[in-house]
Amino acid sequence: MANRRVLVKRRKAVRNIRKITRTMQLIATARFQAALTRATASKPYTEKLAQLVGDLSEVAGDVDHPLLSTPEDTSKSAMIVITSDRGLCGGYNGNVLRSTLAHLDQQNEAGVETAVHMVGKKGNSYFRFLDRPIAEPILHLSDTPRFEEIEPIANAMIERFTKGEIASLHVGYMKFHSVGRQRPEVVQLLPMVREEAEGDESHSAGARPDYEFSPPPAELLDELLPATVRIRLFQCFIEANVSEHIGRMVAMKAATDAAGDMISTLTRQYNRARQTQITMELLDIVGGANALA
Template identity: 45%
Template sequence: MANARALDKRRKSIRNIRKITRTMELIATARYKKSMDRAHAATAYTNQITKIVSRLAAAGLDVKHPLLEKREVTEHARVLVLSSNRGLCGGYNGNILRTAVPAIRQLRETVEDCPVDVSGKRGLNGLKFRRIKTADAYLNFEDQPAFAEVEKIADKYLSMYITGELDRLDVVYTRFISTSRQQAIVETLLPLGSLDMDSEEEEQSGVNAEYEFLPSAESILEEVVPTSFKVRLFKCFLDAAVSEQVARMIAMKGATENAGDMIKQLSMTYNRARQSQITGEIMEIIGGVEALEG
C-alpha cells in the first residue's frame, strides 16, 4: 500500500489543477459568447453586400471581374494558415496542421513558388517542427480579430493579386458549423469564384424598385468584389476565433471532469492506505501488550 501522506499530497495538487481548469473553462465560455456575438454582428454587413450584389445581378449586369476569374497558369500561390496563439485547446491546432500540411505539399507539387503565411504562434511552431518554411507570421490576433487588422492583410493580398505577384490564395482555417462541430478546411479565396456568401437569403421584398446606380453599375461592381473578398477573409478569422474558444471550452471541461474522477480514485486509495496503517499500528500495540503479559 502506498504511503498515505504522499497520496494526500497528490490529491491536493490535483484539486488545485482542477480549480485552474475550471476557471479556464469559464473564461473560454465568456470569450466564446463574445466572439459569437461579433460573428453575428458581421452578418449584418454581409447581408447588405449580398443585397447589393443581387440588385446588381437583377439589373442585368454581367458579373465579371478579374478577381473572379481563374488564371490560366498558376505560377505564384500562397497559403494562409489560421491557428491560435495559445495552447490548451484540445485538438484545435492539431486539426489545422493536419489539414494544412498535406494541402501545402500537394500545392507545392504543381506550383513552385508557394510561400506559407501563418497566424498564431502554435501554427508557426507546428510548421517549423514539420520543416515547412513560413514567410509572414501574424501574432496579433486574439479572440476578437479587428477588421482593420484583417483589412491590412487583405489589402496586401489584393495588391499582390492585381499586380500579378499572386495567382492563388488558399486559407486553412477552422470553420464553425455549430457548437458541437468545427471543421478544419482549406478554402480558395483568390480567385473568388463567385460572389455568393454563405448567408445567402433570397429576400423577396416584392417591390421591384427601379434602382439608380451611381456613378454606374460597373463602378459599383469594381468595388463590391474586393470588399466581398475582405469580408470573406474577415469571416475566416472570426470563425477561427470562435472555434478556438469552443475547442478550449470543451478541452477544459474534459480536464475538469477527469480531475474529479482522479480525485475520487485517489481518495479511495488514500482511505484504504490510512485504514491499513491504523490496523497495523493497533496490531503492534496488541502485540506489545501480549508480550508484556507473557
C-alpha cells in the same frame, strides 16, 4: 507511512490543477459568448453585401473582373492559416494544421508553390518544428480580431493577386458551424467563387427593384468585390476566434472532469492506505501485548 504522504501531496496537486482548469473554463465560456456576439453582429453586413453583389451582377451581366478570373501564371499561390496564440484548447490547432498540411501537399503535387502566411504563435512554432517555410508570420493581432487589423492583410493579398504574383488565395481555419460542431476547413478566397445560392435565390423570387446606379454597375462591382473579399477574410478570423474559445471551453471542461475523477480515485486510495496502516498498527500492539502476557 510514506505512501500516505505521497497520496495526500498528489491529491493536493490535482486539486490545484482542477482549480486552474475550472477558472480557464469559465473564462473561455465568457470569451466565447463575447466572440459569438461579435460573429453574429458581423452577419448583417456580409448578407447585405452578398445581396448587393447579387443584384448588381444580374444587371451588369457576365462581368469579367480580375478578382473573378484565374491569372495565367498559376505556379504561385498563397495561404493564410489561422491558429491560436495560446494552447490548452484541445485539438483546435492540431486539426487546423493537419488540414493545412494536407492542402499544402496537394498544392505541391500540382506543382504550385504556396507561400504560407501563418497567424498565431502555435502554428508558427509548429511549422518551425517541421522545418517548413513560412512566408510571413502574422503575430501582432489582438485577441479579438478587429476589422481594421484584418483589412490591411486582405488589401495586400488583393493587390498581389491583381498583380499576378499569386494565382490563388486560400484560408485554413476552424469553421464554426454550431456550438457543438466546428470543422477545420480550407476555403478559397481568390479568385472569388460565386456564392449565388446564398440568400440570393429567395430574393430573386420577387421582382428585382429597378435600381438607379451611381456610378455604373461595372464600376460599383469594382469596389464591391474587394469589399466582399475583405469581409470574407474577416469572417474567417471571427469564426476561428469563436471556435478557439469553444475548443478551450471543451478541453478545460474535460480536464476539470478528469481532475475530479482523479481526486476521487486518490481519495479512495488514501483512505485504504490509512485503514491498512491503522490495522497494521493495531496488529502490532495486539501482537506485542500477547507476547508480554
